[in-house]
Amino acid sequence: MASRSRSIMVIGGGVSGLSTAYYINRLWAASGVRDKLDVTVLERSGSAGGKIATERHDGFVIELGPDSVFADGGAFTGLCAELGISGKTIAPAQRSSRACLLLGGALKELPRGLTSMLPTALMPILTSDILSPVGKLRASMELFVPRGRGGDESAAAFVRRRFGNEVYERIAEPLMCGIHAGDPARTSMRSTFPSISAMEARRRSLILDAASRGAAKQAHGSRPAGFVALDAGMSGLTDALARALGGSVRTNSAVESVSIGNVAENRHTVVLRGGTTMRADAVVIAVPAYDSAALVEQSDPELARMLNSIEYRSVAIATLAYKSADVRERPVGSGFLVPRIEGSRLSAVTWSSMKWAGRAPPDTLLARCFFNDAYGGETLYLDDDSLVQLAHGELAKLFGIGAAPVLSRVQRWRRGMPQYTMGHAELVGAIADRLHEHSGLFMTGAWIDGVGIPRCLSNATKTANEVFDYISNEMVS
Numbered sequence: 001m002a003s004r005s006r007s008i009m010v011i012g013g014g015v016s017g018l019s020t021a022y023y024i025n026r027l028w029a030a031s032g033v034r035d036k037l038d039v040t041v042l043e044r045s046g047s048a049g050g051k052i053a054t055e056r057h058d059g060f061v062i063e064l065g066p067d068s069v070f071a072d073g074g075a076f077t078g079l080c081a082e083l084g085i086s087g088k089t090i091a092p093a094q095r096s097s098r099a100c101l102l103l104g105g106a107l108k109e110l111p112r113g114l115t116s117m118l119p120t121a122l123m124p125i126l127t128s129d130i131l132s133p134v135g136k137l138r139a140s141m142e143l144f145v146p147r148g149r150g151g152d153e154s155a156a157a158f159v160r161r162r163f164g165n166e167v168y169e170r171i172a173e174p175l176m177c178g179i180h181a182g183d184p185a186r187t188s189m190r191s192t193f194p195s196i197s198a199m200e201a202r203r204r205s206l207i208l209d210a211a212s213r214g215a216a217k218q219a220h221g222s223r224p225a226g227f228v229a230l231d232a233g234m235s236g237l238t239d240a241l242a243r244a245l246g247g248s249v250r251t252n253s254a255v256e257s258v259s260i261g262n263v264a265e266n267r268h269t270v271v272l273r274g275g276t277t278m279r280a281d282a283v284v285i286a287v288p289a290y291d292s293a294a295l296v297e298q299s300d301p302e303l304a305r306m307l308n309s310i311e312y313r314s315v316a317i318a319t320l321a322y323k324s325a326d327v328r329e330r331p332v333g334s335g336f337l338v339p340r341i342e343g344s345r346l347s348a349v350t351w352s353s354m355k356w357a358g359r360a361p362p363d364t365l366l367a368r369c370f371f372n373d374a375y376g377g378e379t380l381y382l383d384d385d386s387l388v389q390l391a392h393g394e395l396a397k398l399f400g401i402g403a404a405p406v407l408s409r410v411q412r413w414r415r416g417m418p419q420y421t422m423g424h425a426e427l428v429g430a431i432a433d434r435l436h437e438h439s440g441l442f443m444t445g446a447w448i449d450g451v452g453i454p455r456c457l458s459n460a461t462k463t464a465n466e467v468f469d470y471i472s473n474e475m476v477s
């Protein structure tokens, strides 16, 4: 076959799209194929990064989206090494190892030994002042609770079944709502917390499983996994990816639709806003599920319907900075969660300047205050000033703050958090089956099976392999 150049369009310049493009290029370079491959990333907004966005003002580093990554030696660690930014990763400050919970208007320390959202170490459960004696007894009974009946189960039902209602209301629900912005009564346990479901499948009791794995890790001397950030902010990751991709990232390039070519033609047409069309051998859609639906609506309404049925929740972050001298009660630890039973409109607060070095100038404190629609959707419709006032009011009450913040910034992510509701795995399977009918069309992103950056990177690796196999096979056919 005569050699010809190949073109791949990746739609979406968030971490999923950028890393997919990067991995495809890497596979192509390693394959030794001499044909030219053009991988272009088309991004709607004026800059790449998607939800990973860092701003810097007057010595403050403000994360508008993620502030850290759970690094377990997997995809994130490997990518940082390849991009030459491993040296820029930082661990949380020692002083921030405590995380708190607001209960009855007072801050109390969360028990240590949490696995994701659950207390899986017995002693911290027994000594915690978050649970009542009855709640502690019920949580300890987890050791004897049989396995579930199999099949999908809501996260709320799972936690109540294994640990009882107090652990659910006071620990698991705040962590789930605060972090995933979801409704645990509708969240699929299997899809949202697969590693916890696996613990039950493996050993029945989560407490027993955590103890045996902890002992095994100690015996092997393995380094504990944990959260890390990048010294100048998380956009260091997407900036490095964009740099590695060079001029092939095109910003201000909103895609309006993808018209899927017929099988014989094997080529797809990408239509940009303004009407420009581009032909590609393969197209990777790396945007949220509802945006993906809009792109394929005309070519495959059934695929669009399935994508549109994936739910999203909205979140807003109000970042506030204070002079330390204005804060009477110095905060302890990395921040606090607010259970819904407290009736507050705030879901969580992270003290960024306590958690990470270099986030704020000396003698100042930087707080990230989270709001989401699990705590009352109407809050998210407040204007920026009102959200700042709301966050400031809560902090002022708890920490005796006598002056207004010296800086504030509100960031909203409308439909920013995909929700894996009951039956999500089956829905994603059906979408994958449907996609197989359109050779040369691929999808990746946070809506599939993990919102965390490492999971987005693992999915990008898988998608890049599929694209590479497709393009390589197409060349010899």
Ligand SMILES: Cc1cc2nc3c(=O)[nH]c(=O)nc-3n(C[C@H](O)[C@H](O)[C@H](O)COP(=O)(O)OP(=O)(O)OC[C@H]3O[C@@H](n4cnc5c(N)ncnc54)[C@H](O)[C@@H]3O)c2cc1C
Pocket (backbone or CB within 6 Å): 011, 012, 013, 014, 015, 016, 017, 042, 043, 044, 045, 048, 049, 050, 051, 052, 064, 065, 066, 067, 068, 069, 070, 253, 254, 255, 256, 286, 287, 288, 291, 295, 315, 317, 413, 416, 417, 444, 445, 446, 447, 450, 451, 452, 453, 454, 456
């Ligand atoms: C507030 C918040 C805090 C988070 N905290 C963490 C954390 O601490 N750690 C962690 O690991 N994860 C965290 N996450 C999750 C993580 O940030 C996201 O899951 C991840 O960044 C998603 O990346 P993505 O590339 O799949 O999607 P996105 O980042 O949404 O990128 C999609 C891109 O596609 C573009 N796009 C959409 N439609 C089109 C179109 N038609 N044409 C062209 N371009 C288009 C968009 O402009 C966007 O840039 C957080 C998320 C949020 C919202």
